[in-house]
Amino acid sequence: QVHVVESGGGLVQAGGSLRLSCAASGLTFSSGAMGWFRQAPGKERDFVAAINWSGGSTYYAEFVKGRFTISRDNAKNTVYLQMNSLKPEDTAVYYCGAHKFGSYSTFRSFDSWGQGTQVTVSS
Numbered sequence: 001q002v003h004v005v006e007s008g009g010g011l012v013q014a015g016g017s018l019r020l021s022c023a024a025s026g027l028t029f030s031s032g033a034m035g036w037f038r039q040a041p042g043k044e045r046d047f048v049a050a051i052n053w054s055g056g057s058t059y060y061a062e063f064v065k066g067r068f069t070i071s072r073d074n075a076k077n078t079v080y081l082q083m084n085s086l087k088p089e090d091t092a093v094y095y096c097g098a099h100k101f102g103s104y105s106t107f108r109s110f111d112s113w114g115q116g117t118q119v120t121v122s123s
Contacts, residue, residue, distance in 0.1 A: 002026035002098040002112040009094060009117030012086055020081040020117060022096030030074040033099035036081045037107050038092035039116075045095065049081060050104040059104050064090075086121045093118050 008020040022034065035050035049070040050059045058070050069082040079096060094117050097110030 004114040006114045006117040022079040040092040045107040
C-alpha cells in the first residue's frame with residue numbers, strides 16, 4: 001500500500017508556474033506507476049499525467065502537453081508536476097495516485113489518493 005501527501009498548490013496569475021509534489025510512503029512506491037489527476041467543482045476527476053516506475057515513460061492529457069512535466073525521484077519517494085503557462089481553466093484540486101491496473105487515463109485505475117492540493121489560476 002502506498003500513502004501519499006500532495007503539496008505545492010496555491011494562487012497564481014495566468015501564465016505563471018507552480019510545482020506540485022507528491023510525497024509517498026510504502027514499500028511499493030518505486031515499483032509502480034504514479035499519476036496526477038485534477039478535479040474541478042462538480043466535475044469528474046480527470047487525468048493530467050502519469051509516469052512509469054523508472055521515470056522513463058511519461059504520459060500526458062492533451063490539454064497539458066507542452067506545459068506540464070511529470071517526474072519522479074525514487075530515492076526521495078516523490079513525484080513532481082511542474083506546471084508552466086498556467087491558465088484559469090487549470091484551476092482545480094490536484095491529486096496524486098498510485099497506479100493499480102489498466103489504463104492510465106482513468107482515475108479508476110489508481111488508488112492511494114492523498115487529500116489533494118488546490119491550484120487556483122486567476123485571469
